[in-house]
Amino acid sequence: MEKLPFNLDVPLKLAREKLRSIAPSTIAQNKKVTWDEATKEFSCPFLNLVYRITYPDGKVYGEEEIDPRVTVLFLHYLTSPGSSLTGQWITFKELPGGALYSTPFYYRAVFPLIRAFTPHLDSLVSAGASLGGTKGHIGHASVILYPFPLVPVYLSLWAGDEEVPPGGTILFDASVPEHLSTEDCAVLAEYLVRRLKLAYGQKL
Secondary structure: OOOOOOHHHHHHHHHHHHHHOOHHHHHHHOOOOEEOOOEEEEEEEOOOOOEEEEEOOEEOOOOOEEEEEEEOOOOHHHHHHOOOOOOEEEEEHHOOOOHHHHHHHHHHHHHHHHHHHHHHHHHHHHHHHOOOEEEEEOOOOEEEEEEOOOEEEEEEEEEOOOOOOOOEEEEOOHHHHOOOOOOHHHHHHHHHHHHHHHHHHOOO
């Protein structure tokens, strides 16, 4: 029996039920993942690793242990209707209901990013590269991470000066509501910042 912190037993059960209701071929085509008929598993890139998701029971596993909250994100991603990117970046505030939770999102994800990396801006790019990310061009330092094939996340920082404090932002492709819920995006962003800090060698 899986031990699920964060009260994830119900959302995980619902996500697995939804997974079973969708044909594997449809999921593979829509979500840019690979389906192996012989093993009954999907292969899904996640940052610099590839995880496997069993079908129909929806177990997620790979080389590294996965955060239970991210297991739910995997299943939500696979079972969502989206199948493309727009190439346009939007803020969390622009997500459905995001304006109501923009302040908690700032303190959950953006502020920890600023605090960890503005003293050493180049470390954001190097930490991101170690997670399979690419260098961005917004702000004084930025990186684009790829937690899921169709969910890129853009993390940017500004150094600030004597008059303006350091700042930062986390952006999503405008298609992200078709792939993850707004709360999923908050969980994902917080997780990505934690992974960047670990890659940089900082304690959580």
